[in-house]
Amino acid sequence: MAGKRGGRASAQQGAITLQTLLLLFTGTLLVALLLAAFVTSYGYFRDYVADQLKAHAQDGATATGLSLSNAIDGTDPVASSSLIDAVFDSGQYLMVEYVDHDGAVIAGRTMALRTQVAPEWFLAIAELPLPMAEAEVVRGWSRLGKVRVVSHPGRAYDNLWRITMGLFMGLVVIGGIGLLSLFIMLRWLLRPLKALEAQAHALSQRNFSQRIHMRSTRELNRVTAAMNQMADDLGRLFLGQGKLIQHLRKVNNEDPVTGLASRLAFDQRLKVEVESEEKAAPGVLMLIQLGYFADYSHAYGQQESDELLQEVAGILEAFVSHHVESFAGRRTGAEFAVFLPGASLHDAHGWASALVQELEQRYAALAAPMDTMVWVGLAPARPSETIRELLAAADEALVDAREQGESGVKAADAGDGQHHDMEAWRKIIVDAIRHRNLSMWLQPMVRGEDRQLVHYQVFSRIRTPEGDFRAGLFLPVAERLGLVKDVDRLLVASALDYLREHPGVVLAISLGRGSVADAGFRDDLLSMLDGAGYTARRLWVGVPELAMSYHRNAATALVMALYRSGVPVLVDRFGVGGVPFSYLKNLPFGGMRIDNSFIHELDRHADNRFWLESVIGIARSRGVRVFATGVETAAEYSVLCELGIDGAMGYHLGRPFAADQSSTGE
Known part of the structure; x- marks a missing residue:
């Protein structure tokens, strides 16, 4: 479950936010409009400059042709060359030529393109047209030749460069101010969305106390008001459901x-x-x-x-x-x-x-x-x-x-089956802890008619010359003697080692009340889980409901620490603690395991069936999975399947087996 939760969180973190989407869309539109204005303005000025060059060349050709036709003898090469030089030396032309009818140059001058401001690369991009203007040279009714003139575009390129830089700076300034204003406006308008996201996350964690007080647009104000109302309604609904289930438990039990x-x-x-x-x-x-x-x-x-x-x-x-x-x-x-x-x-x-x-x-x-x-x-x-x-x-x-x-x-007469007293048990348990004579056993938790494996429940047994002692025999005594934390410490270490060796397996362990109450054990547990890394996320940790009654602060601290580490936590032996059901509202439990006293003969116990159905309903509304233990008959399991239980275990569904002797079928 932790892996799935982490996957969903990663997907959400990778998704684009509404603010980013609006900023990209509106910003792109603004930039596109500014670019369109820039391109249009640039094209207009370029065409204007090109027309000016063409008109300038034509005026120069006409004036030179008239001078050669009237003021100067166009048939005299020396006089013609003097006029051409005078016109060319004005610096406004790339080429001035006087050619005869055969195209032979009588007089002419040319020069290379030069600019004062515009860089070379801009000339290649702008590439202004250089039209050649012509004018006839005549004497009376005789045509002597033609004057060809090409205007020098250097000043035009410089002017066009200055205009282009002005347009570009205007684009940058206006675009930057526009995007910054858009960002500030969207950030202010969409502030409630982040608060809504935080509130939705709080609701998913069964925290109904978070409220949104920020104001924005009318539509967002309506959404935040609706979310606040929903949080209030869910809080009252959960409280009412919890009181109902608590009342049913009291009435029935x-x-x-x-x-x-x-x-x-x-x-x-x-x-x-x-x-x-x-x-x-x-x-x-x-x-x-x-x-x-x-x-x-x-x-x-x-x-x-x-x-x-x-x-x-x-x-x-x-x-x-x-x-x-x-x-x-x-x-x-x-x-x-x-x-x-x-x-x-x-x-x-x-x-x-x-x-x-x-x-x-x-x-x-x-x-x-x-x-x-x-x-x-x-x-x-x-x-x-x-x-x-x-x-x-x-x-x-x-x-x-x-x-x-x-x-x-x-x-009454004890007969021949008298059990060990406390001192005998103390020696047995202490020796087992000292010599690590604790073996790990697994029992399958299954779901549905096809009995699909959910995880394995972990149990411990003590190996002695008298045989193996089941957890049900020695754990109550270990709790009374204050030794259960040492047993649980060994069990957790064995479970983590098993998970490292079997990557496809999910395990669940149950902690004793004494372990939950012991600060040293809690620190050791968190240290072991942190050292195991992501492996620990395949280990359900069960906290007994009685610990919520007798050690509320310690149990709460442990549950929150496990949740922050990404380790799934469940309420163990649910129903026998006698504590208010509302603790599920404030603590991030991922599951609960119903005590087997509510499962025994469930098919013939209508009150327990109704109670369990109510528990499953409210747990589902909170995203909490419900497991059952002690299923010993097909009739009991059939009822659990009808109620939609998330998992069940018991001798009817699978007996415990030694972890080091049997395959888990991973």
Whole structure:
């Protein structure tokens, strides 16, 4: 996409501007008119001078002939020669001859052409005609001969040269003043056009704040007013569309009292985490219940009860923000749920105990002097387990916690599939980073019924003696441990190396929240991309939407820096961040990748389909491409094709493969 954008920009820069076109056309017309006037004037003066030469020669011939006929004896060669010399010595003739009837020269003089001012090359260009004038010499009734005279054109050439120089200087001065005046006038009249161009570019970048205040001709004033009105209308339209989509997301996915995920939305996302073949990874489900909530509600009323639930929701949101990739929702009444992807049961038990203490302290402070309890049931997600089975195990653990008679945490049996705890994960990830045991895997992003390749999504895996660990297993833990930036740094370097070796391939990577928030990583990323040159423009960089919520300033700075470098940027895991949709108006994102929780069973989920259709519509109006992830069935992909998705990936469309083992088919 960056290449196409750059091509269009080059084409626009190479095109002639309206001001230049008008200046060339009007200037050429002015110069043509002045040249026509110059040529006409020059021709007139040349003909005038030529006529003067002809008349002068004829007068000289007539006067000399009369003198030889009457005053001087034309039959006397000596007398005739004296007269011819006298006439010639006046310096006004090139030739004066007296010839008899046989053409023999009786007396005559000639001289070379000389000028005082006009240069030689001008004489060759002007080339005045030199007509020969003749007059008869007679004595009585006898014809003695003829006098032939050619006027000297030197003075005529000088006069014509002076006239030509005057005309040329007039042409230069008048033409220069005319062109300068034309340039100044066009520049002043067309000032709004440059402002219109800048405003149009700003609109293409989703910036609706730029306005034009310059005044010019009536027509241009109308155009600028229309553009300002259109910018206002588009700004209001985008804001309205963003609010509509945000409202739809809230209605379909948020609990109206707490703002947490609704039961339906939580179960949908949990189902993807647990049952999806592509996404399924270890984790722990946490069910939380406030004891005696019915008594509290009866004693204090609905408003106080809602405020208590909102207090609990705030504590859970803070808890989730410290455990990356985790998410929370309200089940019913005073029961809540949290899922911790990649967590071990041992670690989750410790976190849950601290959470119980915080919740109980807040609950007791609001309910005093009433009795309060907070119970938590934990259940680890096992391979091939359904969401129903996981919820049942967590609910059973919650019942055990209630039966203790006091606040506390109970965990379901972990079985034989207990996952690594945090310290074990720390060692695995640190060793992988230190020894560069991270392999790069690619998954195709395709478009249309014919599944045309769009790009490859890049994933990382850790190579260990136990086997390869997928990104879904270790990345949530790497985020919690603050190691994700080191993982992403290695992944970016590998992706750029791969692009250098495969010129026809386009890749996409997804950055972690911790990477986006880290200033050192952002500097290293930009340095690596700048060092890669145009190769980096074939690398989509995904910024998670949650980073827009928790690290807005850092994410904004990174997106703008990537855009200035010509690197395409997309919003990753769109839909789960819970941030206002309006950030697309101010940031130059080239694409968005819909979270797979909105794609799972899309063919049977009308609300998600309507929401996705609305998102695609507004994204298209902004020039933003929309991609989908987690496509696992033909029915899901069929719906996406009907909606006009720009690209989709998932196990149904193509499984990941090791970049160093399989061909990309470039």
